[in-house]
Amino acid sequence: xxxxxxxxxxxxxxxxxxxxxxxxxxxxxxxxxxxxxxxxxxxxxxxxxxxxxxxxxxxxxxxxxxxxxxxxxxxxxxxxxxxxxxxxxxxxxxxxxxxxxxxxxxxxxxxxxxxxxxxxxxxxxxxxxxxxxxxxxxxxxxxxxxxxxxxxxxxxxxxxxxxxxxxxxxxxxxxxxxxxxxxxxxxxxxxxxxxxxxxxxxxxxxxxxxxxxxxxxxxxxxxxxxxxxxxxxxxxxxxxxxxxxxxxxxxxxxxxxxxxxxxxxxxxxxxxxxxxxxxxxxxxxxxxxxxxxxxxxxxxxxxxxxxxxxxxxxxxxxxxxxxxxxxxxxxxxxxxxxxxxxxxxxxxxxxxxxxxxxxxxxxxxxxxxxxxxxxxxxxxxxxxxxxxxxxxxxxxxxxxxxxxxxxxxxxxxxxxxxxxxxxxxxxxxxxxxxxxx
Ligand code: XUL
Ligand code: CO
Numbered sequence: 278x279x280x281x282x283x284x285x286x287x288x289x290x291x292x293x294x295x296x297x298x299x300x301x302x303x304x305x306x307x308x309x310x311x312x313x314x315x316x317x318x319x320x321x322x323x324x325x326x327x328x329x330x331x332x333x334x335x336x337x338x339x340x341x342x343x344x345x346x347x348x349x350x351x352x353x354x355x356x357x358x359x360x361x362x363x364x365x366x367x368x369x370x371x372x373x374x375x376x377x378x379x380x381x382x383x384x385x386x387x388x389x390x391x392x393x394x395x396x397x398x399x400x401x402x403x404x405x406x407x408x409x410x411x412x413x414x415x416x417x418x419x420x421x422x423x424x425x426x427x428x429x430x431x432x433x434x435x436x437x438x439x440x441x442x443x444x445x446x447x448x449x450x451x452x453x454x455x456x457x458x459x460x461x462x463x464x465x466x467x468x469x470x471x472x473x474x475x476x477x478x479x480x481x482x483x484x485x486x487x488x489x490x491x492x493x494x495x496x497x498x499x500x501x502x503x504x505x506x507x508x509x510x511x512x513x514x515x516x517x518x519x520x521x522x523x524x525x526x527x528x529x530x531x532x533x534x535x536x537x538x539x540x541x542x543x544x545x546x547x548x549x550x551x552x553x554x555x556x557x558x559x560x561x562x563x564x565x566x567x568x569x570x571x572x573x574x575x576x577x578x579x580x581x582x583x584x585x586x587x588x589x590x591x592x593x594x595x596x597x598x599x600x601x602x603x604x605x606x607x608x609x610x611x612x613x614x615x616x617x618x619x620x621x622x623x624x625x626x627x628x629x630x631x632x633x634x635x636x637x638x639x640x641x642x643x644x645x646x647x648x649x650x651x652x653x654x655x656x657x658x659x660x661x662x663x664x665x666x667x668x669x670x671x672x673x674x675x676x677x678x679x680x681x682x683x684x685x686x687x688x689x690x691x692x693x694x695x696x697x698x699x700x701x702x703x704x705x706x707x708x709x710x711x712x713x714x
Contacts, residue, residue, distance in 0.1 A: 280344050280360035284628050286367050297629060303639035305369060310601055310646040317601075318638055319610030320631075321372035321413040322365060323571075324379040326584065326616035327627055328357045333619075340622040354381050354397055358404065365410040368631055372413035374461070374612045377448055378421065387440070391447055398454055405455070412457040413610045414505065414541075414569065417448040420465025420513060430487035431467045431480040431518065438483065445491055453500040458608040459569055460500070461541050462488070463507035468514030484518060485532035492537045503608045505541040505568045508557070510550035512582055521550040522560045539568025543614055544592065545575035545582050554592050558599035569609025570596065572634060586615040586634040590711055593641030594648075601645055611638055647714045648707075657703060661696075 290299035305315035331339030331346075345356035358380065365373060380401070381393040405411065419429035419441050427433050429441045452460050467484060469475040492504070506529075510520045519525050522540050529535040540561040547557040554574075561567035574587045587593055600606055613634050617626040648654065664670040669686050672678040 280356075280363050281367065281624055281628070283625055284367055287369060287628065287632060298625075298632070300632060300639070301636050302643070303632075303635040309642055310649070312605070314639055314642065315371060317605065317642055318635070319372060319413070319606060320370045320635055320638075321374050321610045321612035322361075322368070322370055322631065323612055323614045324361065324373055324375035326614065327364065328361055329379050330616045332616075332622055337619075340619050341617075342622075343624060350382055351393060351396065354393070355400065358397060358400055362404045362408055362410070364627065365408060368628065368635075370410060370631075372411055372458070372610050372612070374412065374414045374416075374614075376416050376418040377444065377451065378418040383422070387443060394447065394451065398451055401455065412452075412455050413612055414459035414461045414502070415448060415452050415455070415457045416461040416463060417444045418465070419444060425466050428466045428468070428480070428514075429464075430484045431464075431469075433476075438487070442487065442490060445487075446494055449491065449495050449498065449500050452502050453498055457502050458610075459503045459505050459541075460495070461505045461507055461569075462491075462538075463509065463541070464517055464519045466513055467519065468511075468517040470515050481518065481528070485528070485534065488532070488534050488538075492534070503568055504538045505609070506538050507541040507543060507546070507571065508550070509543065509546040509582075512549065521547070521552060522557050522564075522566070526564060526566065539566045539609075541569045541571060541609070541612075542567065543571030543573065544587065544596070545573050545584055545614075546571070548575045548577065549580070549582060555595040555599060558596055562599050562603045567599070567603045567606070567609075569606055570600070570611050571614035572596075572611040572638060573613065573615035584615050586613065586617070586630045588633050588637050590637060590640055590644075591707075593637045594644045594707075594711060595641075597638065597641040597645035598648060598654075601642075601649055644710050644714050648710055653706060653710070654703075657699070661698070 284298055288299055289304040290296055290301065292301050294301055303314060305313060307314050309317055330341065332341040333339040343360070345353055345360055348356050361373065377394060381397040384390045384393055419425050424437055424440065425432070427437070430438060432438055449460060469477070469480070495504070506519055506525050508519045508521045508525050509517050511517055518528070522542065525540065526535070529538055542557045542561055544554040547554045558567060572587050574585045574589055574592060576583045576585065613631060615630070615634060617630040621630065665674050669678065669683070672682070
């Protein structure tokens, strides 16, 4: 234990605690809706933001000088890994997530890069023998290096496509080696800048070819992690192909891939797509593809991915509502794809930020569970659609009605009566639950 000497093990102290290094709501063993909080929430630390992020922005260099930043190359990668397992243990998190290039640096050749990875993966396995923390998901970075300038699987350059295939092949082997629960595809530079130089059909067909190859290879090597696609509408490209959950579902259906993928829904990506977090979760849930969550929040005044730690209880409550209604996240979890602000540059801020996120979701879980127990929204919705339970409504949903019978009904049915949707009152009820539980 040498990287975070100012921080001890984070314990649950309850809502009255004034200790910043304690959980106020997250009590891992406490039972909520039939499972422990740890089982319900399945928290995960994002390696990239927590161990490789340095606070740099387009206007200035990094502000976050970490103890491991005194080192370079493989020495730095090893130190980061050691620091990671110290933080996991102190935070008592069950999972973490990483890209290949977060954990090991690129070498001069692909062979050398893979050797670097092998060294770190072997070390990671050693740490995992004595740690409770497992890998929620792994993925590969096919967006940072200049070779991906025109995209990865949707590039115009076949050599890049081949390189990406080699990289994902290695990613799946890594997943198998470490027993990762999921493998994530976030379409980094899979999108376009202008249609004037883009063969849209070829790019999408190639993306589907790539996904089929990944499915086939996972099967071939016996990798059993769940495949997830993480939608995002823009950034880094102007138009990302995996725009939102519905767009991705249409892509998967068209290319005969829908049996192999679920969604990894990220809050800030939802808002960039002009949806809200709950919309993307609901859309995935009702279509049976809610797989996992990147738990963060954006800033409604900014049009880019700010990846803030989630602290908005309204959002965490409605997210946990969808997750509980989904029967949990299965192999998925709540991965903090989030970074402390540039001004929160001390190593302790990594703990404080995670505590804030974990407590916010723990509180959301409790409120959501009570809302479901009392069937608050269910009763409202049941009543609102009551007209489809009898009479002409029942004929419509049971397939007995057609345009002729409906016209005949409409001609004699006057006047039409509507009832209020009571939005403001429903939000006030939600506020009561947030304040009371
Ligand atoms: C980028 C993003 C990624 C993915 C993993 O916006 O969310 O970090 O989660 O590649
Ligand atoms: Co993400």
